[in-house]
Amino acid sequence: MARPSVAAERREQILEATMATIAEHGIHGTTLDRIATATGMSRGHVRHFVGNRDKLLLDTATALFADPSGEVGTILPAGTDDLGSALDYLFGPAFSSPDRENAVVLGLVQLSRTNPEIADVLTTAYTATRLQLADLVAQGHPDASPDACLNAAYGVLTCALGSVFLGDFDADPTRTARSRAAADALIAAL
Structure with missing residues (x-):
C-alpha cells in the first residue's frame, strides 16, 4: 500500500486542528495562528498546505460533510x-x-x-x-x-x-x- 504524501498528511492534520480550534474557540476565535499552534507548524506552513483562512474553513466544512x-x-x-x-x-x-x-x-x-x-x-x-x-x-x-x-x-x-x-x-x-x-x-x- 502506498504511503500518503506528506502534503496530504499535513492537510489532514490541519483540518483536524481546525475542527478542534472551532470547537474550543468558536468560529470567530479560529485563527490561522491558533491552528498553526495546534498543529505545531508555522502559520506560513499552514497557508502553504491549505491556503487562507476562508479556504481552510470551506475545506473543513466540505470534509465534515463529505461522503466516502x-x-x-x-x-x-x-x-x-x-x-x-x-x-x-x-x-x-x-x-x-x-x-x-x-x-x-x-x-x-x-x-x-x-x-x-x-x-x-x-x-x-x-x-x-x-x-x-x-x-x-x-x-x-x-x-x-x-x-x-x-x-x-x-x-x-x-x-x-x-x-x-x-x-x-x-x-x-x-x-x-x-x-x-x-x-x-x-x-x-x-
Whole structure:
C-alpha cells in the first residue's frame, strides 16, 4: 500500500486542528495562528498546505460533510436504508450528543450567514439528508403523497437538529426522547 504524501498528511492534520480550534474557540476565535499552534507548524506552513483562512474553513466544512467519494452528501451514515435506522441515528447518542463535531457544525452555521460558499455546503448536505429521509418515509408509507413525505422528512430533520442545538444548554434528560416522539408522531400521521 502506498504511503500518503506528506502534503496530504499535513492537510489532514490541519483540518483536524481546525475542527478542534472551532470547537474550543468558536468560529470567530479560529485563527490561522491558533491552528498553526495546534498543529505545531508555522502559520506560513499552514497557508502553504491549505491556503487562507476562508479556504481552510470551506475545506473543513466540505470534509465534515463529505461522503466516502469526497462529495458533500447526506449527514446520515453510509448504508442507512430504512427509516428506523435513520431515526435511530438522528435521535441516538452519536448524533445528538453535544460534542466537538456539533460545536463545529454550529460554528459553520454561524459562518454561513456571511459566507455563501459555506452556506452552499450546509444547504447541499441538509438537502441531501432531507431528500433521503423523504425517500425512506415513502418506503414505509407508499400511500402518502411525495409532498407529504417531504414535509414529514423536513419535520423529522428539524426535530433532530433542534434537539442537538438545544443540547448545548438544555440539560433536560428527556429532550432527545421527546424530540424522537414528536418525529414518530409526525410520521405516524401520514
